[in-house]
Amino acid sequence: MNHELYSNPLITRYASRQMSSIWGDQKKFSTWRRLWVALAEAEAELGVPIAEAQLDELRAKVDDIDFVAAAAYEKRLRHDVMAHVHVYGDQCLRAKGVIHLGATSNFVVDNTDLILIRESLELVRGxxxxxxxxxxxxxxxxxxxxxxxxxxxxxxxxxxxxxxATLWAYDLVMDLTEVEHRLETLAARSTKGTTGTQASFLELFDGDHEKVAKLEQLVAEKMGFDNIYAVTGQTYPRKVDHQVLSALAGIAASCHKAATDIRILAHRKELEEPFEKEQIGSSAMAYKRNPMRSERICGLARYTMSLAPSAADTHATQWMERTLDDSAIRRLTLPQAFLAIDAMLSIYHNVAGGMVVYPQVIAKNLNEELPFMVTENILMQAVAAGGDRQELHELIRQHSQAAAAVVKQEGKSNDLLERLQQDKAFSKVDLSAAVDAQGLVGRAPQQVDSFLSEVVDPIRQRYGDGVDAEELRV
Incomplete structure (x- = not known):
């Protein structure tokens, strides 16, 4: 690592090696070469004179990339695709003339991005x-x-x-549905040609439309895609990028919401994220147990949510068949959105799997507010015991205001129940039963059971327990 130059913290601090590798240079340019091999194989199958020895030569060098030579070519040619065509050709002299035959740059650029998006969505799904x-x-x-x-x-x-917790989980369930949909509808650009008309391939096959259509299908299948975008310009529809980044922004919003709740609950001392034995919460205040993981989730989430609008802008400004102002921004937004989502879900998994609950504090905080919340129940019971509803309502109002004043002005505990116990108008009401918290949560426990059996368990049956997060580095 060169400590004199800026390095992206998404790589060095947050994201997993798995996601970082998907968007790394080796994966990208090896995929370019696999696409060139797939193209040459399909063309050979359809009658283009490409020898098996040439194909073998191309296959043998798919992962053997000379990045130094590629950088030198690009500096001279100012074209990244042609730089790699030349480097590949230098390594495969017999096959040099059939590399990239009939293709435009976006044959490798766009189809590779679609493959990387697919693999990234699969990792995010896990x-x-x-x-x-x-x-x-x-x-x-x-x-x-x-x-x-x-x-x-x-x-x-x-x-x-x-x-x-089911509310937090259900947000992610809806995000999972969206990711599944994006994966189901993701397609290949395949061999659409320079402006999407396939003119170069029609020339290659002497005007044989059936062979051009078959070539497109064969290459897509070799890429692992069942579907092909029906029509394109020079690129696959940039609408797809907006849809994908919007799905990631949705995940980010879900993570942010839950992490914010956890931060608030930590403030109330009811719930804490994991806190390790030697972890330091503050450089000055040694007692602090800051919710730094949840805070990090929120920070990464805000960044991810900010990227979706740029994809919409890029889609909106693709004039006619394409403009190149999409290139630089997509090199940033696509990988970084996935890296950020990967990081926040790994952190979220760590938090969710190690949350600490403090039942005594939860009960204390609940009991301080509970008397006010059960006044309607108390009122109804007192009326059922023979009291006058309006008179009882006024008594409860007066006692409630007085109890609230004690809490707010004197900092003392809520004494509403004691006040009601001393009032003869409520002597026939079982006040202790009225404030039984378990009787006030409705069907919450049963809703948890139903949610787990009807929503979570089917997901577990489809996917197991997902992808294990890597150990957090910071």
Missing amino acids: RLVAVIDALGRFAAEHRDLATLGFTHLQPAQPTTIGKR
Whole structure:
């Protein structure tokens, strides 16, 4: 590593080796060569005079790339594809004349990007499944642990820790559905030609349209694609990039939402992300246990979400059959969006698999707010015992205001229940039963059970428990 030059932290700090390798130079340019081999093989199968010895020569050098020579050629030619054509030709002298035959630069550039997108989406799919699985296990463990609910970030009707985790998981389930759809609809550009008309291939096959169509099908199959984009210009539709980056932005939003919830719960001392034995939370405040992993998820998520609009802009400005202003930005946005998603899902998996719950603090925080939340139940029970609804409502209002003043002005505990116990109007109400938290969470535990059996378990059956995250480096 050259410490004098800037290095991308997505590679050096955050993303996995698996995702980094997918977008590395070796993978990219080896895939270019595999496409040239696939093209030559298909052309030979359709009658173009290409000898098996030439094909063998090309196959033998697919992964043997001279990057120094390629850089020298590109400096002179100012064209990356032609630089690699020349380097490949220098290594395969007998086959030099059939490399890139009939193709345009985007034959290798775009088809390679589609292959890399496919492999990246498959890795992302596995990471999503792993986080869903981990959250499912967490939800099952805490399915009936009552906790204070929040709407508007204000205390609301109780829920359970497990039910809240299903909300996080369900967001990712919907993201998984979108990733599956993107994989199902991803297609090859294959051999569409310079402006998408296949004119060069029609010339190669002496006007035989059937052979041109067959060539397109053969090359796509050799690339592992069942489908081909019906029509293209010089590139595959840049609409696809926007769809893919939008799917990744959706995952990022889900991760951000959950990580923010975890940060808030850590502030309330109800829940913590994993904190290692020698981990330092602050260089100054030694006692700190900052939620740095959840914070990192949020930071990476915001970056990923910012990339989707650029893909929309690029799609919108592809004049006629293509403009080259898509090239530089796609070299940045496509790999970095996948690297960032890979990193945040790996971190999320680490957090979901090691979250620490503090039931006593959860109960304490819940009990402080619970008296206010059960006043309607108390009112109904008091009316059923023979009281006047309007008079009882006014009494509860007065007691509630007084209790709230004690909490806010004096910093003392909520004493609403004690006030009601001392009021003869509520003597026939079982106040202890009224504030039983387990009786106030509705069907939350049963909803957890249904979610796991009907939503999570089928995902586990399709994919197992997903892709294991690499050990976090920082």
